[in-house]
Amino acid sequence: MRRYIERTRADLDPQQRRVYDAIVSGPRGAVLAPHHILLEAPHLAGPAQEVGAALRFGASLPATLTELAILVTARHWDQGFEWRVHAPLARAAGVSEESLNALAADEEATFASVDEALVYALCREVLRTGTLSDATFGAAVTRFGRPGLVELLSIAGFYSWLALLLNAHGVGGDDPAPSAGLERES
Incomplete structure (x- = not known):
């Protein structure tokens, strides 16, 4: 059975089309793989695209x-599609090539910025353990405030959800490393 289906706008019912149009007219400007998957359940797709x-x-x-x-x-989720979309954005935002390469290879990454090092440590900790130590929680609140901490945890949770959807639908989930850049056919 084919897992991932990319539909055109003409293939969608009215509820799906409303969500599709909202995505295309928003800051993303395009409907990408996670959105195509979520359009199967438009009652989830609309709120999901807004949270994203x-x-x-x-x-x-x-x-x-x-x-x-x-x-x-x-x-963390070996999600190649999300890696391919976001690595260029991270690079353009200032994350070093050395840090990206270490992260892609699942090696311990180092960062020139204290903020980047804290985000890296916080995300790895919460994804590996499902919680944060008092030290990490306190460091994040001190550095980013409670709103920033909630945003970081929400990013880890939201993109975990997308990774599970993408991996289960056969979109870039079994790449040997996210930097491999291969999307598999299903």
Whole structure:
């Protein structure tokens, strides 16, 4: 059975079309793989695209940190599609090539910025353990405030959800490394 189906606008029912149009007219400008999957359940797709847009385009944290959090999450789930979309954005936002390469290889990454190092550590910790130590929680609140901490945890959770959807639908989930750039056919 074919898992991933990319439909054209003409293939969609009216509820799906409303969500499709909202995505295309929004800051993304295009319907990408996660949206195509979510359009199967438009009652989820609409709110999901709004949450995703809020996390990416309305966050109080700079793009360097939000894109890094997305990539740590993509790497955790071996999600090649999200890696391919967000690695160029992280690079353009200022995450170093050395850090991206280490993260892609699932090696311990180092960062020139204290903020990037904290985001990296926080995301890895919450994704590996499902919680944060008092030390990490306190450091994040001190550095980013409670709103910034909530944004980072929300990014890790939201992009974990997308990674599970993408992986289960056969979109870039079994790449040997997210940097491999291969989307498999199903």
